[in-house]
Amino acid sequence: MLYTTFAKAKEDNACTGSYKKMAKYLGGVRKYGEDKPIPLDEVLKVCGLQDAIWSLGCTTEPSEDILIEFACRCAEHVLHIFEDKYPDDKRPRQAIEAAKLCITDKSTTAWAAAGTAAWAARTAAWAARTAAGAAWAAETEWQSQTLLELIGGK
Incomplete structure (x- = not known):
């Protein structure tokens, strides 16, 4: 499984709407953790295909x-x-x-x-x-x- 984090998404200028949508789904950035891995299948489920593809550019491991x-x-x-x-x-x-x-x-x-x-x-x-x-x-x-x-x- 590939993962991203809120910190990586923010660093790579994730779109505000999707960032907030994912944060809300996971209970907030502070509660979830800026550096806690977010599985990309969750990004796909919550934010859709285009955001999941974009997220491949800011994974915690080479992708x-x-x-x-x-x-x-x-x-x-x-x-x-x-x-x-x-x-x-x-x-x-x-x-x-x-x-x-x-x-x-x-x-x-x-x-x-x-x-x-x-x-x-x-x-x-x-x-x-x-x-x-x-x-x-x-x-x-x-x-x-x-x-x-x-x-x-x-």
Whole structure:
């Protein structure tokens, strides 16, 4: 399980509304403790997917690999939509592969390749952006379940 704390969230400029919502849920910051670990599955449950994803950036232990893995899984989950429309455009798939390589290969070469591929994929993604709107609710549910799986939540 991954954790954050009120102190880390405050230090990283958490949005006030979500910070207060979580504090209220846990009985207040002083009562709960600024440095007491908050499980990310609780953040997901109380504050929602976007705040849980944001919280991956201020965990008590390194979570970069999980964030990259989550991004790759989300991209792979909808890649077929892009590839159905643009079957000859391999930029998004190459960006996913480059990002996955960064999890196992920490060299600057891997990170540079991922950055180049990601920029190309971003350009391609803008071209296919309209296809994403129709599947938003179902995708959000899938992303929530995938994030729970990756962080060891309930």
